[in-house]
Amino acid sequence: MIINKTLNCGIRLVMEEIPYVKSVSVGIWVKAGSVDETDKNSGISHFIEHMLFKGTDNRSAKQIAEDVDKIGGQINAFTGKEATCYYIKTLATNIDKAAEILIDMFMNSKFDKIEMEKEKRVVCEEIKMIEDSPEDDAHDIISELVFKGNPLAKSIIGTPSSLKGITQNSIKRYLSEEYTRDNIVISISGSFDQKQVCELFDSKLMKLNPEKAAKSYELTQYQPSYKVKVKDIEQSHLCMGLRGLSIDDERYYALALLNNIMGGSMSSRLFQNIREEKGLAYSVYSMASSFSISGYFNIYAGVSHDKVKDAILGIKEELRLLKQNGVTAEELQTAKEQLKGNYIFSLENVNGRMFSIGKNILLLNKVYTPEETIQNIESVTMEDIKAVSELITDVAKYSGVLIGRNKIDMKKVIQS
Incomplete structure (x- = not known):
């Protein structure tokens, strides 16, 4: 309880x-x-x-x-x-x-x-x-x-x-x-x-000031940006990201499931395409990070210096296929089972539970029971996934970062 x-x-x-x-x-x-x-x-x-x-x-x-x-x-x-x-x-x-x-x-x-x-x-x-x-x-x-x-x-x-x-x-x-x-x-x-x-x-923290001054954050309009860092390293590191959802957005679980489908596991689309089929990367994944005022969706790949453009083309290909064909019912069900499993595994130690309830109260001023969280995952529909897909399929909206030996025009490669 x-x-x-x-x-x-x-x-x-x-x-x-x-x-x-x-x-x-x-x-x-x-x-x-x-x-x-x-x-x-x-x-x-x-x-x-x-x-x-x-x-x-x-x-x-x-x-x-x-x-x-x-x-x-x-x-x-x-x-x-x-x-x-x-x-x-x-x-x-x-x-x-x-x-x-x-x-x-x-x-x-x-x-x-x-x-x-x-x-x-x-x-x-x-x-x-x-x-x-x-x-x-x-x-x-x-x-x-x-x-x-x-x-x-x-x-x-x-x-x-x-x-x-x-x-x-x-x-x-x-x-x-x-x-x-x-x-x-x-x-x-x-x-x-x-x-x-x-x-x-109860009485041990009374010396602290009672209230924090009210703050408000107004997000400026998002515009894609690009940065390349040239370093003498053995592998190029690529990130493509754009604005996502806040932690209290009603579409939060739909995006979490879509992230799992795109790059959250070994069976995900990005892993299977970029690593297994094309052999371009050892590590490739996506992540959806949420905060109280906003969030972002990010795709990462570590590739050979001469394969950066190929990797970006592969990522763009998966985003295009998502936009054209959506996801399958089987993919959604698999993602639900994976998300539920990851969530339950995180709660199988007292630290995991302390983190979960503490963060929820701090940022949302409410706490979800495990049963409520599982229900939130289960209730996501194919229509929900289709709607949230529109947030991440427009390649022109992605910012890009590259750290590697070669300097390339990230904007041109991503948007071409």
């Missing part, structure tokens, strides 16, 4: 009790990410996530790690475009200690100047690591192009230049504005006592 309530302090709490397991996952979600940043403080959400592990008034960074180990726990965090999450998975008997560690990090982090400078160097190495991974780099760039001029275009990790400008004062200001009680969700899944959980958190 999933229970959603608001604590006396104003923080939302969502709990899913699974009495037959012996573990529990505790997460603190903040509706703050790169969309909330400016060009000047780009990357500050991600940097704060790092710094919360670097020591509090009560614990050093080493002591945080040791105290998590002492309770048989696993601690981690991640930052996205719209949210940041800190979480611990541990034995059910140690939920009180796990909560205390998270609260200590959340409320008492020191943001020591020496540690900040060291961590800036660490994040700069992380930036270099992404740039040395052309596939990751291509995905970041296509997102920037598709959302050009909008908050969703901002880099999560920031730049070496923006990191230099982050100070203790800018961090404190950001925390006071974004880490507010109405902007936080506590998500818990596993074996626990509901009354105990409420008592663990």
Whole structure:
């Protein structure tokens, strides 16, 4: 059973009790990410996530790690475009200690100047690591192009230049504005006592400001953009993307299923055409990413330098066939089974369930039961797929990114 309530302090709490397991996952979600940043403080959400592990008034960074180990726990965090999450998975008997560690990090982090400078160097190495991974780099760039001029275009990790400008004062200001009680969700899944959980958190976060100032995002009109990066690498990395759907769009599940048909599995059209039939790529897939204000559809392929144009032609061919012939009933049924399977598999551990209910409450202010999600997948019709296909079949609307040895005219190849 999933229970959603608001604590006396104003923080939302969502709990899913699974009495037959012996573990529990505790997460603190903040509706703050790169969309909330400016060009000047780009990357500050991600940097704060790092710094919360670097020591509090009560614990050093080493002591945080040791105290998590002492309770048989696993601690981690991640930052996205719209949210940041800190979480611990541990034995059910140690939920009180796990909560205390998270609260200590959340409320008492020191943001020591020496540690900040060291961590800036660490994040700069992380930036270099992404740039040395052309596939990751291509995905970041296509997102920037598709959302050009909008908050969703901002880099999560920031730049070496923006990191230099982050100070203790800018961090404190950001925390006071974004880490507010109405902007936080506590998500818990596993074996626990509901009354105990409420008592663990209710009075501990009162020092946070009560409300986040209202923000509104107006998306600028989308125009296709193109970027080519010439690098001395062994393989070219290609992305083609365009605007998609927000997370609360009624067509969300139809696009998710169409994505599965096009490039979400080994039996998908892109995989079978580009890899199996033409032998152009080892890795080829599509993805549909959704956020609270918009989303995007993206096709990726890693190919030989001399096969880039052939790969783009193969992708265009599949989009043309989709537009002309649609999908078959068998393809839709297979996609439904795959999507249901992936969803259920993700819920077979307490972290997966904590992520699901926490994100839904944070971004949608509601949570779907597994039964409701399965029903949403099952209810998609052939007509729904046909309608949503119109979003992704116009090749002229695709932005393009290429990272490889050769410089080509991406606009000309995609639109010709």
